[in-house]
Amino acid sequence: xxxxxxxxxxxxxxxxAWRERRTIPPLLEQEPEITLEDAYAIQxxxxxxxxxxxxxxxxxxxxxxxxPVQDFLGVFQPDFGQLTSAMVYQxxxxxxxxxxxxxxxxxxxAFVLKEDLKGPGITAADxxxxxxxxxxxxxxxxxxxxxxxIKIQDTVADNASCGVYVLGKTKxxxxxxxxxxxxxxxxxxxxxxxxxxxxxxxxxxxxxVAWLANTLGSLGIPFKAxxxxxxxxxSMLVDVKDGDELVCTVGxxxxxxxxxxxxxAV
Numbered sequence: 155x156x157x158x159x160x161x162x163x164x165x166x167x168x169x170x171a172w173r174e175r176r177t178i179p180p181l182l183e184q185e186p187e188i189t190l191e192d193a194y195a196i197q198x199x200x201x202x203x204x205x206x207x208x209x210x211x212x213x214x215x216x217x218x219x220x221x222p223v224q225d226f227l228g229v230f231q232p233d234f235g236q237l238t239s240a241m242v243y244q245x246x247x248x249x250x251x252x253x254x255x256x257x258x259x260x261x262x263x264a265f266v267l268k269e270d271l272k273g274p275g276i277t278a279a280d281x282x283x284x285x286x287x288x289x290x291x292x293x294x295x296x297x298x299x300x301x302x303x304i305k306i307q308d309t310v311a312d313n314a315s316c317g318v319y320v321l322g323k324t325k326x327x328x329x330x331x332x333x334x335x336x337x338x339x340x341x342x343x344x345x346x347x348x349x350x351x352x353x354x355x356x357x358x359x360x361x362x363v364a365w366l367a368n369t370l371g372s373l374g375i376p377f378k379a380x381x382x383x384x385x386x387x388x389s390m391l392v393d394v395k396d397g398d399e400l401v402c403t404v405g406x407x408x409x410x411x412x413x414x415x416x417x418x419a420v
Contacts, residue, residue, distance in 0.1 A: 156185070156192040165199025168298050168312055172200075175255050177300040180308050193310035194373065200313055201236050213237035213382030215293065216366045217314040231306055234366055235314025237382060243320045243412070251396060251416040254296045254317055259394050259412070260387035261340050261402035263333065263352065263359045264291040264321055267381050273371025278360035281367065284377075287325035288333070288359075290402050290410040293384055294318045295391070319384060324408025331406040334358035340389045341401045350388040359385035 156164075164181060171178050181188055181196070205211070217233045243249055251257065268286035296317030299308050309315050333352045340348040352359050362385045367377055377383060392400065394414045403409040 161195045162199055165196045168200045169203040171298040177298055180299050180303050181311050182305050182307055188307045193307040196311040197313050204238055209238040209240045211236050212239050215314055215384035216362050216386040233309045233314045235316045241318045243318055245320055245323050248413045248415045251414055257294050257296045257317055258391040259292050259294050259400055260391055261292055261389040262387050263385050264289050265363055265383040267377055267379050269379050270376055271367045272376035273368030276364045276367040278364045281360045281363045282328045285328045288328045290322040290404040290407050292320045292410055292412045320412045322408055322410030326407035333360050336405040338388050339403045343399055348389050362386045
């Protein structure tokens with residue numbers, strides 16, 4: 155296990171990289187013995203710095219849940235991070251690329267909770283019961299690790315490569331939608347670039363949310379009523395540049411649209 159001093163050092167380094175929109179070398183190159191527990195402690199330090207600067211926690215996210223994303227990153231187990239108030243964009247907003255470092259977009263389904271959930275022992279049925287509504291969304295992931303050269307410890311420490319996210323406006327009832335079978339269509343600048351269904355995410359997005367509730371519950375962190383839970387990408391990771399527009403449409407839930415402007419400061 156890392157010393158508290160090292161955990162603080164790396165958490166502060168990631169926070170500084172985020173603030174200054176630059177990258178740092180992979181943590182595993184600097185600390186080959188880093189554990190997942192160490193990585194999560196570093197993440198909490200990074201988030202602590204953001205909260206000290208005035209942000210609030212508004213939800214949680216699951217990452218690296220689908221095979222295309224796992225294959226691209228070479229990370230073969232899910233990760234998790236915390237969503238803050240500064241990450242939120244509304245549908246119709248334009249995301250300025252110069253506020254990010256090396257962004258990539260992914261399409262997924264977001265759950266908005268009406269009840270608290272605390273694992274362990276949470277099932278997919280519990281998730282459905284506790285969910286107010288589901289919406290299609292985009293997460294714009296962004297790594298503070300140079301060239302996306304990440305292992306699971308790197309991305310967990312880096313708050314699961316959180317960037318920003320956009321929720322669609324049409325609310326779906328998860329009790330009336332088969333989340334495993336609901337199809338997703340992803341378009342970029344009017345062209346079809348991918349299709350998927352909820353089963354691409356650990357059999358169902360609800361399974362992924364239950365996994366996260368149990369994983370964080372074991373760390374003493376509950377889901378709270380009103381929080382947004384991003385259930386993990388159903389699409390490939392999509393590079394974005396100035397002028398791009400992405401639309402994802404999910405059966406029974408409507409669509410989410412996002413535009414980008416400016417130059418990415420890679």
